[in-house]
Amino acid sequence: MDITPDHLILFRWGFVHLNATIVYTWAVMLLLILAAWAATRKIRLEGPRSRWQNAMEAIVLGIRSQIREVSGREGSNDYIPFIGTLFLFIAASNELHVVPGWHAPTGSLSTTAALAICVAVSVPFFGIRKTGLKKYLHHYLSPVFFMLPIHMISEISRTIALAVRLFGNIMSGSMVVAILLVIAPLFFPVLIQALDLIIGLIQAYIFAILAMVYIAAAVRREDEKPQEQTT
């Protein structure tokens, strides 16, 4: 039994191997791009709006309100592209499980590791952009300098945790369905797949919110400094 779609090679040409993960990732990307293009094609500010525009506005406003609850009001628009893309990509690739024959690209450790590395890179990016390089690096030495390895370990372990959490949830979902098909093929796999859809959506939410929490923690260090000095 395959535990990742990486081993499923759909197309090979010379030394180029296209496995299922890449192909389905492209499918999700194509779907999201097409949906965004269709929604913004006839965009307008006044008068009656198209259904696509309404749906897209609801999604973007929902993401923005969730981001604002974590990061505070100011600067929340900077994070919408990154966090929103993470959420929409993971949610789309998990929810497309209703399509027969679909292998969710998030069920492969390669995809989730790539997403987690994106988060790990974006945390110092946003942190340095907001607080400056010196202040950001100084955080690693606070409260005392020998906390440096502990900070490093925490950054690495939370990146691994992000990747393995998403991978494990999605992979275990499809695997439980495969095992249940052997044991009780009549009715239970449908229920478990419905549960998988909920879990997929929750995991997408959790991945995006955790990325936002990490970024907010890196950005907010500037505000916390004066408080520590006054108290």
Place this chain on the structure above:
Amino acid sequence: MDSSTWIGIISICAAALCMAIGAISPALGEARAIQQALSSIAQQPDEAGAISRTLFIGLAMIESIAIYCLVISIILIFANPFWTHVIAKTGGG
């Protein structure tokens, strides 16, 4: 018994133990978290949004421990590196 039998037995037992203990302890932790969050929401219904968001994040953190155990169990059962090593060494069978 040869070594491949021992590896099979120990892998399955280790996977079962890992999953059993790894399911019990996060379940206890999640139960405590949910209990506390529910009583907090009952006391302060206005803060339900913030409490449930933090609860979700915390539950995801706790649950990832169970997921690690699940991943290790699945690797032990379906993609056991020691098993494949022994099988490759003895040339199949």
